[in-house]
Amino acid sequence: MRQSQLFTRTRKDAPKDEVAKNAQLLIRAGFIHKEMAGVYSFLPLGLRVLNKIANIIREEMNAIGGQEILMTALQEPEIWKKTGRWDDAVVDNWFKTELSEGTFLGLGHSHEEPLVRIMTQYVSSYKDFPKAVYQIQTKFRRELRAKSGILRGREFLMKDMYSFVRDQKELDEFHERAAKAYVKIFTRTGIGERTFRTFASGGSFSKFSDEFQMLCDAGEDTIYLHREKKVGVNREVYNDDVLSELGLKKGDLEEVKAIEIGNIFKLGTRFSEPLGLTFKDDTGNDQLVLMGCYGIGVGRVMGSIVEALGDEKGLVWPKEVAPFAVHLISITGGNADVEKEADRVYEMLQENDIEVLYDDRDVRAGEKFADGDLIGIPTRLIVSEKTVSAGGVELSQRSNGKGTLVSESDILERLQNDK
Amino acid sequence: MRQSQLFTRTRKDAPKDEVAKNAQLLIRAGFIHKEMAGVYSFLPLGLRVLNKIANIIREEMNAIGGQEILMTALQEPEIWKKTGRWDDAVVDNWFKTELSEGTFLGLGHSHEEPLVRIMTQYVSSYKDFPKAVYQIQTKFRRELRAKSGILRGREFLMKDMYSFVRDQKELDEFHERAAKAYVKIFTRTGIGERTFRTFASGGSFSKFSDEFQMLCDAGEDTIYLHREKKVGVNREVYNDDVLSELGLKKGDLEEVKAIEIGNIFKLGTRFSEPLGLTFKDDTGNDQLVLMGCYGIGVGRVMGSIVEALGDEKGLVWPKEVAPFAVHLISITGGNADVEKEADRVYEMLQENDIEVLYDDRDVRAGEKFADGDLIGIPTRLIVSEKTVSAGGVELSQRSNGKGTLVSESDILERLQNDK
Numbered sequence: 008m009r010q011s012q013l014f015t016r017t018r019k020d021a022p023k024d025e026v027a028k029n030a031q032l033l034i035r036a037g038f039i040h041k042e043m044a045g046v047y048s049f050l051p052l053g054l055r056v057l058n059k060i061a062n063i064i065r066e067e068m069n070a071i072g073g074q075e076i077l078m079t080a081l082q083e084p085e086i087w088k089k090t091g092r093w094d095d096a097v098v099d100n101w102f103k104t105e106l107s108e109g110t111f112l113g114l115g116h117s118h119e120e121p122l123v124r125i126m127t128q129y130v131s132s133y134k135d136f137p138k139a140v141y142q143i144q145t146k147f148r149r150e151l152r153a154k155s156g157i158l159r160g161r162e163f164l165m166k167d168m169y170s171f172v173r174d175q176k177e178l179d180e181f182h183e184r185a186a187k188a189y190v191k192i193f194t195r196t197g198i199g200e201r202t203f204r205t206f207a208s209g210g211s212f213s214k215f216s217d218e219f220q221m222l223c224d225a226g227e228d229t230i231y232l233h234r235e236k237k238v239g240v241n242r243e244v245y246n247d248d249v250l251s252e253l254g255l256k257k258g259d260l261e262e263v264k265a266i267e268i269g270n271i272f273k274l275g276t277r278f279s280e281p282l283g284l285t286f287k288d289d290t291g292n293d294q295l296v297l298m299g300c301y302g303i304g305v306g307r308v309m310g311s312i313v314e315a316l317g318d319e320k321g322l323v324w325p326k327e328v329a330p331f332a333v334h335l336i337s338i339t340g341g342n343a344d345v346e347k348e349a350d351r352v353y354e355m356l357q358e359n360d361i362e363v364l365y366d367d368r369d370v371r372a373g374e375k376f377a378d379g380d381l382i383g384i385p386t387r388l389i390v391s392e393k394t395v396s397a398g399g400v401e402l403s404q405r406s407n408g409k410g411t412l413v414s415e416s417d418i419l420e421r422l423q424n425d426k
Numbered sequence: 427m428r429q430s431q432l433f434t435r436t437r438k439d440a441p442k443d444e445v446a447k448n449a450q451l452l453i454r455a456g457f458i459h460k461e462m463a464g465v466y467s468f469l470p471l472g473l474r475v476l477n478k479i480a481n482i483i484r485e486e487m488n489a490i491g492g493q494e495i496l497m498t499a500l501q502e503p504e505i506w507k508k509t510g511r512w513d514d515a516v517v518d519n520w521f522k523t524e525l526s527e528g529t530f531l532g533l534g535h536s537h538e539e540p541l542v543r544i545m546t547q548y549v550s551s552y553k554d555f556p557k558a559v560y561q562i563q564t565k566f567r568r569e570l571r572a573k574s575g576i577l578r579g580r581e582f583l584m585k586d587m588y589s590f591v592r593d594q595k596e597l598d599e600f601h602e603r604a605a606k607a608y609v610k611i612f613t614r615t616g617i618g619e620r621t622f623r624t625f626a627s628g629g630s631f632s633k634f635s636d637e638f639q640m641l642c643d644a645g646e647d648t649i650y651l652h653r654e655k656k657v658g659v660n661r662e663v664y665n666d667d668v669l670s671e672l673g674l675k676k677g678d679l680e681e682v683k684a685i686e687i688g689n690i691f692k693l694g695t696r697f698s699e700p701l702g703l704t705f706k707d708d709t710g711n712d713q714l715v716l717m718g719c720y721g722i723g724v725g726r727v728m729g730s731i732v733e734a735l736g737d738e739k740g741l742v743w744p745k746e747v748a749p750f751a752v753h754l755i756s757i758t759g760g761n762a763d764v765e766k767e768a769d770r771v772y773e774m775l776q777e778n779d780i781e782v783l784y785d786d787r788d789v790r791a792g793e794k795f796a797d798g799d800l801i802g803i804p805t806r807l808i809v810s811e812k813t814v815s816a817g818g819v820e821l822s823q824r825s826n827g828k829g830t831l832v833s834e835s836d837i838l839e840r841l842q843n844d845k
Contacts, residue, residue: 014493014548014557040544042498043531048544049496057496074433077468077476079461080499080564081581104523104533106568106580112462114523114533125459125467129433138433145499145564149525161525162500 008331009353010366013037015050017378028225029310030156032317036381038330045153045161047306052382055330057164061143061305063195063327064166067188071181073141073168078121080145082113086120089281100148102161114147119274119300122169123282130171130296133288137177141168143305155227157310158266168301173286178273178297182217185271185301189219193268196308197325198315202268205230205239206253212275215244220265223314228267231260239265266311274298322383323405331364333422334384338372338391349390352400352415359419380405386422427750428772429785432456434469436797447644448729449575451736455800457749464572464580466725471801474749476583480562480724482614482746483585486607490600492560492587497540499564501532505539508700519567521580533566538693538719541588542701549590549715552707556596560587562724574646576729577685587720592705597692597716601636604690604720608638612687615727616744617734621687624649624658625672631694634663639684642733647686650679658684685730693717741802742824750783752841753803757791757810768809771819771834778838799824805841 015037022041025031030047033039038053049057065075081104087093093113095101102114115121122140130138146165153161170181186204193202198221205218220230220239230239233255240249240260250257279285279296288294309328316323326332333356337349349367356363364384366375372391379387387410389401394412402421403410413421434456441460444450449466452458457472468476484494500523506512512532514520521533534540541559549557565584572580589600605623612621617640624637639649639658649658652674659668659679669676698704698715707713728747735742745751752775756768768786775782783803785794791810798806806829808820813831821840822829832840 012491012493014545014554014559016548018547037548040547042500042540043502046498046500048498048540050544051493051495054494054496072431074431074470075473076470077473079465079467079581081461081465081566083462102523102525102531104521106521107570112521121461121467125469126433128437128459129435129456135433140433147500151526162498 008364010364011368013051013364015052017381025156026154027156027158027310028317029158029313032313032322032381033157033310036322036383038322039157045150045159047157047160052330053309056309056324056328057305059328059330060196060308061164061166064192064303064305065143067192067195068139068141068166068168071139071184071188072137073139076122076125076140076142077144078115078118078125078142080114080147082115082121084111084113086124086282087113090120090278091281092120100150102147102149115144116146116148118142118144118167119169119278119298120282123278123284123298126171126296127282127284130284130286133173133286133294135286136296137170137172137181139168139170139181141166141301155225155310157306158225158314159227160306163307164305166303166305170299170301171284172297172299173288173294174297178275178299182271182273182299185299186217189269189271189301189303192303193219193221193308195327196312197328198268198308198312201315203230203232203237203239203265205241205265206244206249207241207270208243209273210277212277213273216270216272218267219269221268221311221315222263223266223311224264225314226264226266228265230263230265231257232263233259234261235259266307266314268308268311269301269303271301272299274300317383320377321381324383324385326385329383329385331362331384333361333363333386333388334366334379334382335363335388335390336366336375336379338375338389340392342392345390345392345395348395352388352390352418355415355418361419361422388418427783429783430787432470432783434471436800444575445573446575446577446729447736448577448732451732451741451800452576452729455741455802457741458576464569464578466576466579471749472728475728475743475747476724478747478749479615479727480583480585483611483722483724484562486611486614487558487560487585487587490558490603490607491556492558495544495559495561496563497534497537497544497561499533499566501534501540503530503532505543505701506532509539509697510700511539519569521566521568534563535565535567537561537563537586538588538697538717539701542697542703542717545590545715546701546703549703549705552592552705552713554705555715556589556591556600558587558589558600560585560720574644574729576725577644577733578646579725582726583724585722585724589718589720590703591716591718592707592713593716597694597718601690601692601718604718605636608688608690608720608722611722612638612640612727614746615731616747617687617727617731620734622649622651622656622658622684624660624684625663625668626660626689627662628692629696631696632692635689635691637686638688640687640730640734641682642685642730643683644733645683645685647684649682649684650674650676651682652678653680685726685733687727687730688720688722690720691718693719736802739796740800743802743804745804748802748804750781750803752780752782752805752807753785753798753801754782754807754809755785755794755798757794757808759811761811764809764811764814767814771807771809771837774834774837780838780841807837 021031399414440450
């Protein structure tokens with residue numbers, strides 16, 4: 008799209024009360040707007056990134072057999088009372104709202120209860136398994152302190168998948184399939200190398216859960232990392248017994264800060280028992296369904312990418328999640344031939360389905376370059392008097408900045424190869 | 427996808443308290459799940475339809491220059507107090523929720539206020555116009571009676587676009603562009619022929635608004651329709667003065683029930699004034715921005731399609747919004763050759779990017795046909811002993827049911843031509 012048409016602009020400053028790096032950069036670059044603490048709207052550039060991350064997650068969930076649905080924010084108390092999770096003393100971050108005098112509804116902070124109720128309508132025989140169901144949907148959590156930008160919001164987009172299986176073996180198998188899918192997701196979103204599967208507390212039904220922790224000084228979690236084995240141990244389960252069970256030695260581990268960008272969890276019968284989700288086994292007896300759950304915060308992944316890769320000049324987007332693949336910048340200096348040439352390159356990229364943001368604005372070159380650095384599109388093409396007279400365009404990468412002259416006929420091939 | 431893998435199934439009955447035709451059929455066919463009155467989750471087949479409608483709307487909004495964003499449900503009181511819309515006595519369908527002792531947030535039922543606040547950051551000069559911004563986002567409205575299925579929900583997906591312009595002429599121009607885009611949307615979703623642009627009350631800032639009313643006995647609105655002129659008058663503005671202004675005669679009009687599936691509205695300075703959205707004109711003077719708004723309920727369009735086209739056997743989806751283009755049904759009768767042939771057709775369709783639901787279940791033919799009718803996919807292909815021995819498949823349309831034998835090599839061409 009033409010940048011002159013985009014309604015957002017870069018800003019010199021983020022709001023004064025904004026302390027998180029991710030929010031500061033994203034606000035300055037016009038990707039998000041802060042509505043209040045922990046509540047952010049996504050503007051055109053930001054929504055493009057959010058959707059790309061969501062689509063990567065969607066593709067990998069579909070690839071392991073996930074079926075997508077969309078549940079509701081509004082939650083009626085009944086099913087949550089059955090599992091003991093309606094009480095604010097048990098779950099302290101409910102948003103609740105009054106439907107009519109004295110009748111309250113909750114805003115979903117998680118969706119085990121309503122999904123289990125749905126599944127009781129569709130699951131009855133041992134032949135109905137395994138099943139995996141997920142959604143990419145907005146969660147609400149009444150966080151009292153929300154100061155981490157889009158890393159921890161009061162309202163945020165989350166992918167939550169739930170698996171339904173017959174026995175522990177199937178539960179373990181699906182858990183591993185999901186773990187492999189998560190590795191793919193974080194690799195594709197550009198933070199795979201700094202993300203480590205980490206042993207964490209498993210709650211009441213299994214010894215451990217698996218977290219995916221991205222190394223980052225701004226992270227809220229402390230993990231103990233074995234880099235070679237590519238495995239971490241969350242501080243919450245870091246003790247001699249656990250280390251010995253996992254075959255890890257204290258001396259080999261590194262204490263690091265990290266952001267939890269995904270978790271997978273064996274729920275067992277925690278929800279199927281109180282809500283009566285059963286099936287008839289092959290001998291006709293009723294058995295409780297076993298469940299696992301698999302979460303990723305879509306906005307949190309986006310914020311983590313900013314925390315990890317953003318530099319002093321601004322955002323740096325990996326290719327698969329960038330708002331546009333190419334930032335085309337014209338430096339016309341009032342020369343109509345340069346403008347015509349830039350227009351031509353813009354049309355050629357569009358005709359070849361290359362997503363391009365075209366900075367066709369009538370502003371100084373320095374402002375265009377600074378904005379380009381702040382917005383962080385991975386590949387930049389510059390058309391100027393210099394490049395036109397040399398018969399090409401200047402191509403550079405946001406991540407290293409070194410420019411090379413590329414003849415117009417080679418542009419497409421170079422962009423393909425850089426993918 | 428293979429229907430044997432789909433976790434939903436058809437049901438004989440909808441919940442007893444469900445009175446709306448759209449919800450009854452959609453629940454029986456496994457498209458939606460009723461969480462409570464006016465609150466529905468979308469299951470895999472239903473979500474596919476919802477997304478297709480949303481994407482048609484998105485494409486047509488992008489085509490008239492709309493820029494997509496995603497605002498939040500959580501709303502802080504401050505900006506709504508400035509426009510006088512926080513008070514429950516003024517807006518009676520707010521859901522509100524307590525953030526901390528005595529501090530309430532609202533759940534957005536509309537988004538003029540937060541978007542105007544965003545625009546104050548980005549709009550300042552007469553050169554910044556016109557702009558159109560939209561989102562496809564979940565609204566919350568505390569409807570006291572919610573008994574129309576997904577036609578009127580307490581939580582529902584809506585497309586709301588807002589235009590920002592400098593003067594009345596630009597406002598009128600964009601209004602007409604939006605009206606044309608709406609006609610395209612309703613044509614593409616298969617209900618264009620029964621949908622009529624209708625004069626309705628314009629509120630305080632313009633004489634009329636435009637509603638798009640789909641004729642339907644289950645509709646809540648009464649309109650007076652001039653079929654030839656393709657124009658309606660909502661009962662709320664139906665009087666002699668208005669008819670004479672519009673050049674319509676009572677005798678030419680037909681009283682009909684209809685569902686409002688879209689509306690476009692000139693807001694003028696209703697929101698820009700209290701929230702201070704101004705721009706410098708070309709003489710350097712501050713001017714108030716003029717606004718229009720353009721809404722479509724995505725779920726309401728889906729429910730309206732069901733109300734209009736559903737028959738005694740079930741759902742009937744127009745091609746562009748159908749969950750799958752083709753319902754492939756195998757009637758093997760235990761014959762492995764038939765199964766092999768059906769598998770082959772399934773693979774061929776998938777390889778050619780034709781969305782297909784493959785009923786590979788081990789159930790009676792009658793059950794497959796009844797389920798097929800209920801689910802309502804437009805084109806059906808049947809593979810049976812009869813069709814295999816005749817060297818082809820049987821092709822029929824959900825809307826008329828007449829089957830013809832098509833040789834396997836002609837299937838793709840026939841499906842293309844039927845588009």
